[in-house]
Amino acid sequence: MTRTVYVNGEYLPETEAKVSIFDRGFLMADGVYEVTTVLDGKLIDFDGHATRLARSLSELEMKEPVTKEELLSIHRKLVEENGVDEGLVYLQVTRGAADRDFAYPKDAEPTLVLFTQKKNAVNSPAAKTGISVISIPDIRWGRRDIKTVQLLYPSMGKMAAKAAGADDAWMVEDGFVTEGTSNNAYIVKDGVIITRNLSTHILHGITRAAVLRFAEVAQMKIEERPFTIEEAQNADEAFITSATSFVQPVVKIDDKAVGTGTVGPVASRLREIYLEESRKAAI
Structure with missing residues (x-):
């Protein structure tokens, strides 16, 4: 058609x-x-x-x-x-x-x-199994808060991930994770959701804003600050958010398992809440 x-x-x-x-x-x-x-x-x-x-x-x-x-x-x-x-x-x-x-x-x-x-994203298998990511240097321009069509480097990052047998890449600048190739990045440690604070270094994700808002309503603890790849590898959980993947767990970073190496309860619950509340508010 x-x-x-x-x-x-x-x-x-x-x-x-x-x-x-x-x-x-x-x-x-x-x-x-x-x-x-x-x-x-x-x-x-x-x-x-x-x-x-x-x-x-x-x-x-x-x-x-x-x-x-x-x-x-x-x-x-x-x-x-x-x-x-x-x-x-x-x-x-x-x-x-x-x-x-x-x-x-x-x-x-x-x-x-x-x-x-x-696109069938609600029943994506990755939501149940989680995805793996690699880390790459972030060499993009300095205004990542503007959603421009300059997407060559994120595309290169996706291809680098595929070549390494992974699903996606997290970009790193000055030792800290900025974001994924097409998503915002998070970790969970001791029940606290940690994600990079808004600035010109990252895209101000619409799904990010919604997920954090729902997390607050659910009385989850949130800390907005940069984190390193090492910190992410030693976290209890990790996940990404985007308009097309919603909340998607990350179970491996640079070939090291995150937490138990399986989908964690925080990411799973946030995905449920996001889908439920977003459907209610859809127009």
């Missing part, structure tokens, strides 16, 4: 969708994106993603191509048109098409593209 996608005000079959070769997203990676989860045909944390998108655009001095209300309408129409019960909506905004120049063009209109993907 051919998907319906959205390109600059038009709903089109994916085979007919086109973007200019002069688009700065293509030429300069001059763009930002968001991924919103779909569960039971509804959107999870849409407000959070829309707010972060607006912030990313503002930080890069880009125009907002449509209003938040219009964006919600586009998301809903694509979910309905493509019959997505479980999956995601990918959204990308670039500065638009202009002659190639490092300076921002003055009159370019933003390019807005959205498409859906069906």
Whole structure:
């Protein structure tokens, strides 16, 4: 089945969708994106993603191509048109098409593209078995809080993990874990959830915010600070969060088992709570 996608005000079959070769997203990676989860045909944390998108655009001095209300309408129409019960909506905004120049063009209109993907993440086997990660140096640019389409190094990290027989990579800078290639990183020690504090060093994860909020309601202890790979290896549990993996346990780091080497109770409980509460609040 051919998907319906959205390109600059038009709903089109994916085979007919086109973007200019002069688009700065293509030429300069001059763009930002968001991924919103779909569960039971509804959107999870849409407000959070829309707010972060607006912030990313503002930080890069880009125009907002449509209003938040219009964006919600586009998301809903694509979910309905493509019959997505479980999956995601990918959204990308670039500065638009202009002659190639490092300076921002003055009159370019933003390019807005959205498409859906069906994905069964709720019943992912990894949620029951856990995943393994390796550590790699974090050599990305210094504004990781802006969700840009500059994803080559995270892709290289994913491939390095696969080559090592692992599932993902945690990036390390100045001796401390920043985040995973496409997720936020956590450890649990003596019942305390530890995750890096927000700054320009990490993406301000929407799922991260929700999980920590639910953890507080469940009266779990939280400590926001950097941690090392060694500390993570000696933790009782470790896990990641993202829009497409929810809460996913990490059972091995650089070939060393975390805790018992099996999925722990904190990560399991947080995943249950996140899915339950997110479904209640979905729109």
